[in-house]
Amino acid sequence: MSTWANLGLQDSSSPLMEQLIFFHDHALLILVMITVLVGYLMFMLFFNKYINRFLLHGQLIEMIWTILPAIILLFIAFPSLRLLYLLDEINEPSVTLKSIGHQWYWSYEYSDFNNIEFDSYMIPTNELSNDGFRLLDVDNRIVLPMNSQIRILVTAADVIHSWTIPTLGVKVDGTPGRLNQTNFFMNRPGLFYGQCSEICGANHSFMPIVIESVPVNYFIKWISKNLNS
Amino acid sequence: MTNTPATTSAGPVLRGLHNATIKRNLAVALGLTAIITVAYKVLVNDPKKAAYAEFYQKYDANKSFERMRANGRFQSC
Numbered sequence: 058m059s060t061w062a063n064l065g066l067q068d069s070s071s072p073l074m075e076q077l078i079f080f081h082d083h084a085l086l087i088l089v090m091i092t093v094l095v096g097y098l099m100f101m102l103f104f105n106k107y108i109n110r111f112l113l114h115g116q117l118i119e120m121i122w123t124i125l126p127a128i129i130l131l132f133i134a135f136p137s138l139r140l141l142y143l144l145d146e147i148n149e150p151s152v153t154l155k156s157i158g159h160q161w162y163w164s165y166e167y168s169d170f171n172n173i174e175f176d177s178y179m180i181p182t183n184e185l186s187n188d189g190f191r192l193l194d195v196d197n198r199i200v201l202p203m204n205s206q207i208r209i210l211v212t213a214a215d216v217i218h219s220w221t222i223p224t225l226g227v228k229v230d231g232t233p234g235r236l237n238q239t240n241f242f243m244n245r246p247g248l249f250y251g252q253c254s255e256i257c258g259a260n261h262s263f264m265p266i267v268i269e270s271v272p273v274n275y276f277i278k279w280i281s282k283n284l285n286s
Numbered sequence: 287m288t289n290t291p292a293t294t295s296a297g298p299v300l301r302g303l304h305n306a307t308i309k310r311n312l313a314v315a316l317g318l319t320a321i322i323t324v325a326y327k328v329l330v331n332d333p334k335k336a337a338y339a340e341f342y343q344k345y346d347a348n349k350s351f352e353r354m355r356a357n358g359r360f361q362s363c
Contacts, residue, residue: 079335200361247359
């Protein structure tokens, strides 16, 4: 989750998010390079006293500042396309979770297991325990198995919402009348937090998401407990 | 009898001024860019990749889970 003074991306809990972080670092390296080069050239303009009233064209420099950026863009494009296709790879999810956005809470369904359903509301600040996270904790968390492919289907009941977990690199819009699907894989146990990412009214900032990532056997125990209750 | 100067000096340079200056500027610009780019790669990119590799090499997910569970972090178990 984000802690105070967090500037960059959250640490990843998914192999795909790891790749996204590395690609971000690579793209930022290229941006730093361009900024330093252009910044220095602009700075040197302060010290240039030459004037050419009859300057009409400069074919060589036009060629250079066309071809060089094209080459730089190739260095961004190839890793980007590699990652784009990696994100779209077909895999066989073992669990499917359905997430429905409402104003202003999420409801979840585990249809694989005799329709386990529940709503997930933010815990109001005045009811928060001393070790709770303000505006992030919820009453009923999503429980999912770690080291398993998870499929999530996101939709909404009223207006557009967006289901997000930054540490897993997942952001999926929930649109009324439409099902959006994505897959993710958690390679660490723990609690993963996210917040609604599409403006949806007065309490848009107050409908967070919490995933409990647990080993498969604990997930099965939790499912059995909920089936019986 | 005309006075001839003791030495002849070269006339002022009137052309190619920009190109002459820009060569030095370009060299400095490219050098600075290369140094900062390599420094960023060595100080930011590579250590981050190494940190992730090192973390996952020694990582025991179940041990981590048991530690969190003993601490009471989970609702479900």
